Amino acid sequence: MAAVAGGEAGDSEKQPPFRWLNVARCAVAAVVMVLILAVIINAIQVVLRPNSLSLTVVEGTVFVKRLPEEKNLSLSLDLRAENPSGRARMYYTNLDAYLLNTTMESTAKPRRDCIIYFRPKDIVAFDQQQAVMSSMKLHVTNKSMPGYFDKLYANGTMRDVTLRLDGDLVTEVTINETRRATYYCRSLIVGGDPDDEAFRYWQDDVHCTKA
Ligand SMILES: *[C@@H]1O[C@H](CO)[C@@H](O)[C@H](O)[C@H]1NC(C)=O
Numbered sequence: 001m002a003a004v005a006g007g008e009a010g011d012s013e014k015q016p017p018f019r020w021l022n023v024a025r026c027a028v029a030a031v032v033m034v035l036i037l038a039v040i041i042n043a044i045q046v047v048l049r050p051n052s053l054s055l056t057v058v059e060g061t062v063f064v065k066r067l068p069e070e071k072n073l074s075l076s077l078d079l080r081a082e083n084p085s086g087r088a089r090m091y092y093t094n095l096d097a098y099l100l101n102t103t104m105e106s107t108a109k110p111r112r113d114c115i116i117y118f119r120p121k122d123i124v125a126f127d128q129q130q131a132v133m134s135s136m137k138l139h140v141t142n143k144s145m146p147g148y149f150d151k152l153y154a155n156g157t158m159r160d161v162t163l164r165l166d167g168d169l170v171t172e173v174t175i176n177e178t179r180r181a182t183y184y185c186r187s188l189i190v191g192g193d194p195d196d197e198a199f200r201y202w203q204d205d206v207h208c209t210k211a
C-alpha cells in the first residue's frame with residue numbers, strides 16, 4: 001500500500017489515494033457542469049437572439065436600361081430580404097442607398113463619394129423564412145450621375161461596385177427595438193440590359209454583409 005501512496009510522508013497511509021480520487025471526481029464534475037452550462041447558455045442565446053435580416057442582391061447585378069428618347073438610364077435591382085427569426089417581425093426603414101466604388105465603400109461621406117444615391121422603399125419582412133422581394137428602380141441622367149453616365153450609356157459595364165444600405169433595423173417582438181444598421185453588397189456589376197437574355201444569370205446572387 002505504501003507504493004500507492006507514492007512514498008509521501010502522511011499521517012495516514014490510506015487517505016492520500018482517496019483524497020486524490022475525490023479531487024479528481026470534483027474536477028470532472030466541475031468540467032461537466034461548465035460544459036452543461038455552456039450548452040444551456042448557448043441554447044438560450046440561439047433562441048433569444050433575434051437573427052439579423054439577411055439581404056441578397058439577385059443575380060449580383062444593377063441592370064441598366066437605355067432610354068434613348070429621354071437621354072436617361074433606368075437602373076434596377078432586386079433585393080431579396082429574409083427574416084431568419086422565428087418570432088420577430090423585421091423592418092428596415094429610412095433607407096439611404098449608395099452605389100460606391102468598392103475602395104470607397106466605408107467612406108464617412110457617402111453622399112459626396114458615391115456614384116449615385118437613392119432612397120429605396122422600406123423593407124418589411126414579416127414571416128419567418130419567407131423571402132420578401134424589393135425591386136428598386138431609379139432613373140438617372142447625365143446630370144445626376146456625372147462621370148459615370150457616358151460609360152453606361154454606351155452599354156459599358158462597371159465592376160466591383162458596392163451597394164451600401166444605411167437604415168434603421170427594427171425588430172418587433174412585443175415592442176420595437178431599433179438600431180442603425182449598414183449592409184454592404186459587394187462585387188456587383190452595373191450594366192446589362194435586363195431584357196437581354198445574354199445578361200441574365202451572368203452573375204450569382206450576392207449576399208450582403210452587415211457591418
Ligand atoms: C427618364 O425616362 C423615363 C421614361 O421615359 C421617365 O419616366 C423619367 O421621368 C425620366 N427621368 C428623368 C430624370 O429624366
Ligand SMILES: *[C@@H]1O[C@H](CO)[C@@H](O)[C@H](O)[C@H]1NC(C)=O
Nearest residue numbers: 101102103104158159160161
Ligand atoms: C474604383 O477606384 C479604383 C481606384 O481608385 C479605380 O482604379 C477604379 O477604376 C474605380 N472603379 C470604378 C467603377 O469607378
Ligand SMILES: *[C@@H]1O[C@H](CO)[C@@H](O)[C@H](O)[C@H]1NC(C)=O
Nearest residue numbers: 071142143146147149150153
Ligand atoms: C454628358 O455630359 C458630358 C459633359 O457635359 C458630355 O460631354 C456628354 O456628351 C454627355 N453625354 C450624353 C450621352 O449626352
Ligand SMILES: *[C@@H]1O[C@H](CO)[C@@H](O)[C@H](O)[C@H]1NC(C)=O
Nearest residue numbers: 066153154155156192193196
Ligand atoms: C446598346 O445596346 C442596345 C440594345 O442592346 C442597342 O440598341 C444600342 O444600339 C447599343 N448602344 C451602343 C452605343 O452600343
Ligand SMILES: *[C@@H]1O[C@H](CO)[C@@H](O)[C@H](O)[C@H]1NC(C)=O
Nearest residue numbers: 091093170171172174175176
Ligand atoms: C414597429 O415599427 C414598424 C415600422 O416603423 C411599425 O409599422 C410598427 O407598428 C411598430 N410596432 C410597434 C409594436 O410599435
